[in-house]
Amino acid sequence: MRLNKLNQSKWQVNKMRDLTETIRRRYNRIAPMYNSMDTMIKPIWRKELLADAKGKVLEVGVGTGANLSHYPPGVEITGIDFSPRMLAYAKEQLVNLSQNIQLEQMDAQHLAFSDHSFDTVVSTCVFCSVPDPIQGLREIHRVLKPTGHLLMIEHMLSDNPVLAFALHMLNPVTVRISGANVNRKTIQNLQIAGFYIADVKMLAFKDIVRRIDAVPHL
Numbered sequence: 001m002r003l004n005k006l007n008q009s010k011w012q013v014n015k016m017r018d019l020t021e022t023i024r025r026r027y028n029r030i031a032p033m034y035n036s037m038d039t040m041i042k043p044i045w046r047k048e049l050l051a052d053a054k055g056k057v058l059e060v061g062v063g064t065g066a067n068l069s070h071y072p073p074g075v076e077i078t079g080i081d082f083s084p085r086m087l088a089y090a091k092e093q094l095v096n097l098s099q100n101i102q103l104e105q106m107d108a109q110h111l112a113f114s115d116h117s118f119d120t121v122v123s124t125c126v127f128c129s130v131p132d133p134i135q136g137l138r139e140i141h142r143v144l145k146p147t148g149h150l151l152m153i154e155h156m157l158s159d160n161p162v163l164a165f166a167l168h169m170l171n172p173v174t175v176r177i178s179g180a181n182v183n184r185k186t187i188q189n190l191q192i193a194g195f196y197i198a199d200v201k202m203l204a205f206k207d208i209v210r211r212i213d214a215v216p217h218l
C-alpha cells in the first residue's frame with residue numbers, strides 16, 4: 001500500500017517535471033513572436049497595477065519584460081522566468097531603464113528565495129501557464145512578507161456557465177499552441193494556496209480578465 005503511494009507520488013513528480021519542460025520549450029519557441037502576439041493586457045492596466053508595487057518586488061513570469069518600464073520609481077525589482085529565451089528579450093530592455101532590476105532564470109514552482117523576502121509579488125498573464133498553479137501560488141505565499149501584496153492581472157475561467165463551457169472547449173487548442181490554459185480557476189487556486197482576495201476588478205471579456213490584489217493575511 002505504502003509502496004503504491006510512493007510510486008504514485010514519484011509518477012506525479014515526473015509528470016509535472018515533463019509538463020514544465022514542455023511549457024518552457026513552448027515559451028522558448030514563441031519568444032521571438034511574443035511581443036507582437038501580446039495584445040491582451042493594455043499598457044494602462046499594467047501601469048495602474050504596478051503603481052501599487054512597493055519595496056522589494058518579485059515579478060514572476062517576467063517574460064519579455066512588458067511590465068518593466070511601468071514600475072514606479074524607488075522599487076527594487078527581481079524578475080524571474082523559466083524560459084531563457086523570453087528572459088533574453090527582457091534583458092535587452094535593461095539598458096534603457098534606470099530602475100534597480102535583477103533578472104534570473106527560475107521556476108515559479110520552486111523559488112530560490114527565503115521565506116518573507118518580498119513586499120510585493122507581481123504576475124501578469126502567468127498563472128494560465130504555470131504547470132502546477134497551486135504549487136506556484138504556495139511558493140509566492142511563502143516568499144511574500146505577511147504584510148505583502150500579490151498583484152495580478154490574469155485571465156481565467158468565467159463564472160458564466162456558457163462562457164465557461166466555451167473556454168473548456170477551447171482549452172486544448174490554446175494549450176497546444178502557446179501552453180496557456182484558458183480555464184484556470186485562479187481565484188479558487190489563490191484561496192487554496194492560503195491567500196485572501198483583498199480586491200478584484202473585472203477588466204475585459206466580462207469576468208475573464210481580472211485584476212486581483214491578494215494578501216497572505218487579512
Ligand SMILES: C[S@@+](CC[C@H](N)C(=O)[O-])C[C@H]1O[C@@H](n2cnc3c(N)ncnc32)[C@H](O)[C@@H]1O
Nearest residue numbers: 027061062063066081082083086107108124130
Ligand atoms: C503569457 S507570458 C506573460 C509574460 C509577461 N508577464 C507579460 O505580462 O507579458 C507567460 C510567462 O510566464 C512564464 N512562465 C510560465 N510558467 C512559469 C514557471 N513555472 N516559472 C517561471 N516562469 C513561468 C513563461 O515563460 C512566460 O514568459
